[in-house]
Amino acid sequence: MKAHSDIKRIMFSARQIQERVKQVADEITQDYKGKRPLIAGVLKGAWIFVADLLRQVELDVDVDFICVASYGGGRTYTSGEVTLLKDLTLDCKGRDVILVEDIVDSGITLSRIKEMLLERKANSVRIAALLSKPSRRKVNVEINYLGFEVPDEFVVGYGMDFDEKFRTLQDICVLKKEAYSS
Numbered sequence: 001m002k003a004h005s006d007i008k009r010i011m012f013s014a015r016q017i018q019e020r021v022k023q024v025a026d027e028i029t030q031d032y033k034g035k036r037p038l039i040a041g042v043l044k045g046a047w048i049f050v051a052d053l054l055r056q057v058e059l060d061v062d063v064d065f066i067c068v069a070s071y072g073g074g075r076t077y078t079s080g081e082v083t084l085l086k087d088l089t090l091d092c093k094g095r096d097v098i099l100v101e102d103i104v105d106s107g108i109t110l111s112r113i114k115e116m117l118l119e120r121k122a123n124s125v126r127i128a129a130l131l132s133k134p135s136r137r138k139v140n141v142e143i144n145y146l147g148f149e150v151p152d153e154f155v156v157g158y159g160m161d162f163d164e165k166f167r168t169l170q171d172i173c174v175l176k177k178e179a180y181s182s
């Protein structure tokens with residue numbers, strides 16, 4: 001791991017992540033046999049998860065990305081407002097979509113995106129999330145494929161950031177409170 005004084009501890013090592021990602025990929029491969037799902041990665045946090053997951057999924061897939069923001073710079077909780085910064089480029093009408101997200105916290109981001117894709121007449125929308133913090137949920141959102149359930153601690157690494165930092169850490173790490181509560 002790249003040493004960093006703001007990191008409290010490793011929650012999941014790169015190796016643990018890879019093992020779990022493979023299991024999640026196998027579930028998706030089974031469930032979508034004979035289909036060609038549209039994978040919609042949620043930027044920016046999910047970029048590494050999408051890359052690792054899809055290289056383990058044994059299906060033909062279309063890959064696209066949507067970029068939303070719900071945190072203002074330097075915050076660790078959602079503002080409740082989800083702003084669409086970059087839309088999908090592919091048409092999701094009639095498609096079986098799998099939304100791929102790094103972490104489900106309040107659930108607001110994913111429930112908004114899912115609602116939007118269903119309004120656009122996607123045939124189905126399922127959710128694959130690497131992490132979920134159930135204790136922080138504000139709206140109910142069904143996670144169809146989940147990597148790990150985590151406690152209410154702010155995590156970074158493996159694509160996830162705090163104020164755009166720490167995304168390239170290989171492990172999923174807990175950030176020291178002092179790093180964001182100053």
Ligand code: IMP
Pocket residue numbers: 045070071078101102103104105106107108109110153154155156160161162
């Ligand atoms: P939600 O709308 O509250 O579910 O927020 C989800 C988004 O907030 C996720 O896609 C992440 O980008 C971000 N987020 C939530 N918790 C964390 C965390 O612990 N570390 C980094 N990003 C987080």
Ligand code: MG
Pocket residue numbers: 042043044045046101102103
């Ligand atoms: Mg995210």
